[in-house]
Amino acid sequence: MKERMVKHKVFLVYDFDKEEEWLNDMAMQGWVLVEIGFCFCKYVFERSEPGEYIIRLAFVDGSTEDYISLVRESGGEYIGNFLKWAFFRRKSEYGNFELNSDTDSRIRMLYSVGKMLSAVGYVNLGIGTVNIINGMTVGVVNCACACLLFYCCGRIHGKIDELKRIRKYYE
Numbered sequence: 001m002k003e004r005m006v007k008h009k010v011f012l013v014y015d016f017d018k019e020e021e022w023l024n025d026m027a028m029q030g031w032v033l034v035e036i037g038f039c040f041c042k043y044v045f046e047r048s049e050p051g052e053y054i055i056r057l058a059f060v061d062g063s064t065e066d067y068i069s070l071v072r073e074s075g076g077e078y079i080g081n082f083l084k085w086a087f088f089r090r091k092s093e094y095g096n097f098e099l100n101s102d103t104d105s106r107i108r109m110l111y112s113v114g115k116m117l118s119a120v121g122y123v124n125l126g127i128g129t130v131n132i133i134n135g136m137t138v139g140v141v142n143c144a145c146a147c148l149l150f151y152c153c154g155r156i157h158g159k160i161d162e163l164k165r166i167r168k169y170y171e
Contacts, residue, residue, distance in 0.1 A: 003047040005031060010041060013113060014155035016057050016085075023055040027089075036080045036087055053089045054097040055079075060086050061112040071099065084116065103167045107160055114156040121149030 011019050023033050026045055032053045035044035056076070060067045064086060068078045071086075075094050079087040090097040100106045125146035131139025 004034075005045045005047075007043045007045065008041050009043060011085075012152070013117065014152045014159070016059070016113075020055060020057050023057075023087075027051065027053045027055055032089060033079055033087060036082060038082070051092055054092050056088045056090075056097060056099045058086045058088065058099045059109050059113050060084050061109070084112075103163050107163050107167075110156050110160045110163070114153050114160070117149050117153045117156065121146045121153065124149065 009022075023043075026033065027048070028051050030048055030050040030052075031045035032048040033043060033055055034046045036042065037044070058067065058071075060081070061084060064081065064084075067086065071088050072078065074090070074097075076088040076090040076097065079089055081087065088097075088099070100109050124142045128139040128142030128144075128146060131137075131142060133139075
């Protein structure tokens, strides 16, 4: 049986690229991701050869099964998913492994992430407002969650603006 390690870490949606970087750093140290747990807080790693795998995250807006099949055709392995985020790995010996590698697909992905965050943010804001009006202090928690989600939306839109600037520069 291979040696395993469990790490608990909060995944901030707007920093998905940093999350991917952290997972690849772990793989470079000889710890490859084999399982994810509830709310991205639990990561299970297994001992492997340092640098043996490349890890990628994808926000799948549509059929998850179709997307998984597409990645498998390129030699990728599906690790797991939570909500619309899917985690993949591929042996580095097969060369570069990119998902959403062009600017337009990254912008589309970020728009999808932003829409999801906005929707959940507005739901939390509505529930929080109703609860506060009805004298329930738990509404403050919902409003705080809404603020955090809207902050994340702002960060996502900042990344979209940066990608649009880059795209415009290369046109």
